[in-house]
Every structure is written in structure tokens, then in C-alpha cells.
Amino acid sequence: MKFNEFMGALRKEIPHVCLLAGEEHYYVDKAVDAMKRRLFPDGAGEDAIERVSGDMDIDQLIGLVETVPFFSDKNVIIVQEPPFFKAAGGKKKDTQATDFAKGKKTADKKMTRLQQLIASPPSFSYVIFLMKEKPDKRKKITKAVEQAGLILEAEPVRAWNINDWLRPKLRALGKELDRDAYEYFLNAISMMQQISLSYLDQEFDKIALFSSAPRITKKEIIEVFAGLPEVSVFALVDAISAKDAQKSLALLMRQLSDGTYFTVLLALLARHVRQLWQARLLMAQGVRGRALAKPLELNPFIAEKLGQAASRFSDTQLKDAYLSLVDADYLMKTGQGGNELLEHIIIGLCA
Incomplete structure (x- = not known):
């Protein structure tokens, strides 16, 4: 059970x-x-x-x-x-x-x-x-x-079933998330390669300790994830999904200036491109909207949003971007390339 x-x-x-x-x-x-x-x-x-x-x-x-x-x-x-x-x-x-x-x-x-x-x-x-x-x-x-x-x-909790933990936790605290906070929470969780329930449990307890308000705000949830690099890059991934080249490049520069390692950025960009590609393949088979959640192991809300983003890209565009990320990983780790490789990949995705 x-x-x-x-x-x-x-x-x-x-x-x-x-x-x-x-x-x-x-x-x-x-x-x-x-x-x-x-x-x-x-x-x-x-x-x-x-x-x-x-x-x-x-x-x-x-x-x-x-x-x-x-x-x-x-x-x-x-x-x-x-x-x-x-x-x-x-x-x-x-x-x-x-x-x-x-x-x-x-x-x-x-x-x-x-x-x-x-x-x-x-x-x-x-x-x-x-x-x-x-x-x-x-x-x-x-x-x-x-x-x-x-x-x-005790099966691991994934992004698609995080509500199994979230609902009883909020009930125990006597709290609820407002709409913006809930959406941000789901987006942040979808960026995490491994979800630490112990960390989330501790952070939600802190919110309850320092705030008597019945509703948890987006600002409070942002603070929960502020120290996690894979979540702080969420805005960049969101801008790429929207094909906003100017905003994407500005956010990339901010991440790099804030000290985010290029290896973290490479891994998260590769993961996002792979998810977009998988979503396109599934949609070609007739799997759409919230039905994408289970095969992609994402929350239904996030899966639907990813499907909408995937429709803006072509298979060739995603394939080229993924291969370029693999090449960039080798070139940057061996000192044969710099941040311009990431810029080139992002420009290609936003084209």
C-alpha cells in the first residue's frame, strides 16, 4: 500500500x-x-x-x-x-x-x-x-x-505525482498554495532531476513557522527553491520554450554571471530539449495534452504546457540542438569552446 x-x-x-x-x-x-x-x-x-x-x-x-x-x-x-x-x-x-x-x-x-x-x-x-x-x-x-x-x-515521488505528497503536507500545516504559487511549484519540481522530499518537508515547515497567513504565496515558494541551480534556471528554459531569443540570451548571461556552472546549464538544457523531442514524438502518435503526463513522468499541468511548447519546434531543430549540446559538453569541458557555444544553441532553438 x-x-x-x-x-x-x-x-x-x-x-x-x-x-x-x-x-x-x-x-x-x-x-x-x-x-x-x-x-x-x-x-x-x-x-x-x-x-x-x-x-x-x-x-x-x-x-x-x-x-x-x-x-x-x-x-x-x-x-x-x-x-x-x-x-x-x-x-x-x-x-x-x-x-x-x-x-x-x-x-x-x-x-x-x-x-x-x-x-x-x-x-x-x-x-x-x-x-x-x-x-x-x-x-x-x-x-x-x-x-x-x-x-x-515507498516508491520515489516524481513530478507527475508530487500532489500525493503536497496535498497531505498542506493539510497537516493548515495551509494552501495560491494559484501563482502552485504553478511555480509545479514548474520548479519539473526542473528537478531528483526530488528530495526531506528538503521540501523542511522548507514548508519553515514557511509555516514564520508565516501565520493561511495561503502560501509565490514569493515564499520562490525562496524555497532559490538555492537550487536546476530551479533557478527555470526562467531561461521557459523563455526558450516561448522562442524569445532576446530574453533567453539575457537570462543565460545572468545565470553565468551569478556563478551557475556551464555543466549545470548544459545538463538542464539537454534535458529540456529531450523532453520537447519526446513530447513531439508522443504527439505524433496521438498522445496530447494532459495524457503526456504519464509517459513523460510530469505533472499533467506541466505536461500539457510542455506539449504546447513542443509544437513550436521542428524535429530537425530539436535534433540539431541536442547534438550541439553533446558537442558543447565535450568542447567546453576540454577547454576548446566557451559560452558562445551555449549562445549559438539558444539562438538556433529560438529561430
């Missing part, structure tokens, strides 16, 4: 077994913190939580779960990167996973005992399995956890 659904389930009843899996550590960390608060409301006893490696022998893990706690009424165990949830033949060669995949009797018996324990854990024990990869849902052990407890699928 997704994060919001998982947190809703936690409010009803704390499960004795949980699997928190996925690349988005922000959601995993939040889920662990929520479980700790439910298990230890006053904080007393948290220091008794045991963290163990997933490489631990299964019999030892079973013994740990079945051991009655001495200094607390709860036995909480966090198991890091257990290999037995992974698909056979994964990236890591773990002894347990290999043994189980080969069907060795010893491993099979151990896994059966662990499955039985998960199905009926001691009333005093709580086991939290953590892993960065997706679990293999076909495995009996995964199905056992799903039936007896909860599984969180």
Missing part, C-alpha cells in the same frame, strides 16, 4: 509485523517514526529497540522475536535489508536467498518456521523489516507479511 493508506491503517491498529520497502527513504523514515510513537507514546523504552542485519541466521532471528523482553513490555526488532523478500537472482548474492532459491531443505525449513512465526507472532513482539528494493510479491514470505501485517511500498 501507498504511504497515506499505510499511515491511515496505523491509526487503527499497530501490526506486529511490517515490511517497509522502496527507494523513497523519506516515507520509510516517516513510517518508522509513526510506529515508534504508537509503540512508545511517552518515548520510554525506545532505547530497547534492537536493530539487526538481514544477514542474521533465520533461526537466530526467530529466537530473538520469541524472547520475552526483560526491561520493557515490548520486544521491537528492526531488520535491515532482509534478503528473503528479494526476487531470486537479484543484484546481491545473499547466502539465505541463494539457499532458498536452490531449494535446499535446511533453508526451506527455516523459511517455513519464519512464515509460521509471522502468521502468529508473540503478543509482546513487533518486527519491522526495512529494505530499499521492491519485495517479490510472489514469495510466500511476502504474502505472509501482507496477510498478518502491513506492507508499505
Whole structure:
């Protein structure tokens, strides 16, 4: 289940077994913190939580779960990167996973005992399995956890589904974004190659701390992204999309004078040209408007806007620009070219 659904389930009843899996550590960390608060409301006893490696022998893990706690009424165990949830033949060669995949009797018996324990854990024990990869849902052990407890699928947040994080965050703060602020936020997110929810969470908390107004303004959102070079170049990309050569060149000079490295500009321009090209290819196949969002992994509003911009360019124009950016990357890094290469590419795009 997704994060919001998982947190809703936690409010009803704390499960004795949980699997928190996925690349988005922000959601995993939040889920662990929520479980700790439910298990230890006053904080007393948290220091008794045991963290163990997933490489631990299964019999030892079973013994740990079945051991009655001495200094607390709860036995909480966090198991890091257990290999037995992974698909056979994964990236890591773990002894347990290999043994189980080969069907060795010893491993099979151990896994059966662990499955039985998960199905009926001691009333005093709580086991939290953590892993960065997706679990293999076909495995009996995964199905056992799903039936007896909860599984969180912490998938990375992308620009196209950022509202899954934004809406509950604003609700928790008792805030809302005004229209201009929301549009700027979506545009800024679309420029980020990797979205850090931890960073956004912290910055939105700061806004709530220093402002009592119910609405967050565009000015406040601009300040949130001010320190991120990939977002500060957004105005330049927007001017190129509008084919405004004069404004584009002026913004390029401002970025360079502000100290933005040419490598950052090259990467972001190449990404934008690639997105425009992809949008044109999709539109040629009949995919238009907000339907561009999913294949491009963009927010529907931004995808529609990108599609409108893509229609202003020709395939040849975008192909030439992309190849020129690749050449410029080599020439500028080897000292054989300067900022004039970027100027030439931008002029070509705005023609």
C-alpha cells in the first residue's frame, strides 16, 4: 500500500509485523517514526529497540522475536535489508536467498518456521523489516507479511505525482498554495532531476513557522527553491520554450554571471530539449495534452504546457540542438569552446 493508506491503517491498529520497502527513504523514515510513537507514546523504552542485519541466521532471528523482553513490555526488532523478500537472482548474492532459491531443505525449513512465526507472532513482539528494493510479491514470505501485517511500498515521488505528497503536507500545516504559487511549484519540481522530499518537508515547515497567513504565496515558494541551480534556471528554459531569443540570451548571461556552472546549464538544457523531442514524438502518435503526463513522468499541468511548447519546434531543430549540446559538453569541458557555444544553441532553438 501507498504511504497515506499505510499511515491511515496505523491509526487503527499497530501490526506486529511490517515490511517497509522502496527507494523513497523519506516515507520509510516517516513510517518508522509513526510506529515508534504508537509503540512508545511517552518515548520510554525506545532505547530497547534492537536493530539487526538481514544477514542474521533465520533461526537466530526467530529466537530473538520469541524472547520475552526483560526491561520493557515490548520486544521491537528492526531488520535491515532482509534478503528473503528479494526476487531470486537479484543484484546481491545473499547466502539465505541463494539457499532458498536452490531449494535446499535446511533453508526451506527455516523459511517455513519464519512464515509460521509471522502468521502468529508473540503478543509482546513487533518486527519491522526495512529494505530499499521492491519485495517479490510472489514469495510466500511476502504474502505472509501482507496477510498478518502491513506492507508499505515507498516508491520515489516524481513530478507527475508530487500532489500525493503536497496535498497531505498542506493539510497537516493548515495551509494552501495560491494559484501563482502552485504553478511555480509545479514548474520548479519539473526542473528537478531528483526530488528530495526531506528538503521540501523542511522548507514548508519553515514557511509555516514564520508565516501565520493561511495561503502560501509565490514569493515564499520562490525562496524555497532559490538555492537550487536546476530551479533557478527555470526562467531561461521557459523563455526558450516561448522562442524569445532576446530574453533567453539575457537570462543565460545572468545565470553565468551569478556563478551557475556551464555543466549545470548544459545538463538542464539537454534535458529540456529531450523532453520537447519526446513530447513531439508522443504527439505524433496521438498522445496530447494532459495524457503526456504519464509517459513523460510530469505533472499533467506541466505536461500539457510542455506539449504546447513542443509544437513550436521542428524535429530537425530539436535534433540539431541536442547534438550541439553533446558537442558543447565535450568542447567546453576540454577547454576548446566557451559560452558562445551555449549562445549559438539558444539562438538556433529560438529561430
